[in-house]
Amino acid sequence: MVGPRRPQFVLFGSSIVQLSYADEGWGAILADLYARKADIILRGYSGWNSRRALQDSLVQPSLVIVYFGGNDSILPHPSGLGQHVPLPEYVENMRKIAIHLKSLSEQTRIIYLTAPPTNEAQIRQIHSNQIGHVQRTNESCRIYSEACLGLCREMNIKGIDLWTALQKRDDWKDVCFMDGIHLSSEGSKIVVKEILKVLKEAEWEPSLHWTLMPAEFAEDSPYDTLGPDGKTTINLSNLINERHKQLD
DSSP states (O other): OSSSSEEEEEEEEEEEHGGGGSSSSSSHHHHHHTTOOOOEEEEOOTTHHHHHHOOOOOOOEEEEEEOOOTTTOOOOOOSOOOSOOOOOHHHEEEEEEHHHHHHOOTTTEEOOOOOOOHHHEEEEEEEHHHSSSOOHHHHHHHHHHHHHHHHHHHHHEEEOOOOHHHHTTTHHHHHSSSSSBBBBBHHHHHHHHHHHHHHHOOOSSSSOOOOGSOOOOOOTTTEEETTTSSSSOOOOOOOHHHTTHHHH
């Protein structure tokens, strides 16, 4: 038997979303934070860009966190093949995604994540023998990141500047990536803190910040864990709050 229908948060994007459940990733951290409050639905697809995103459709979630830009920003190949999407088309694709998400429900909230920075040396070291010459540069990520933020301002969408946020750490190149592209656990912690900051500051009703959302089955019950006195029970619904206070 399950409880009442819970809010749904959809993580929608490319491999940085798909791998967010791996290696203490940011998706896994969010799933832990919202374990008794919302369902975190993973819709991440390795290799996707904003063109591929337009082929997908979503239900009516409470929150959609959208990440596209890293693959779009890869420099074009002379053959015309590959993941590169010209900047004007990328912006229009992201606009279409936003229009579709806004049409789902007045209560569907949207957060866009920009392309994060890259460690180009690490990319060359790890990926050059696997997928050929990788034309992913930190400068191209910056350009697409700024374009995404500009669209967010135009459409009144919450946007998180990951390109800048990760580089605030002096050692970001050494600790934020698994392979120069995908985020390590340290990089993921930065993403989660930025998302939680937006959720705390947003004037959304109801609030979607994890500390302000009701927990399922938070009422005391004789079927809860037995306390040390052997006479009373302990409700564990707030255990997550205690474990993750440092993230706020």
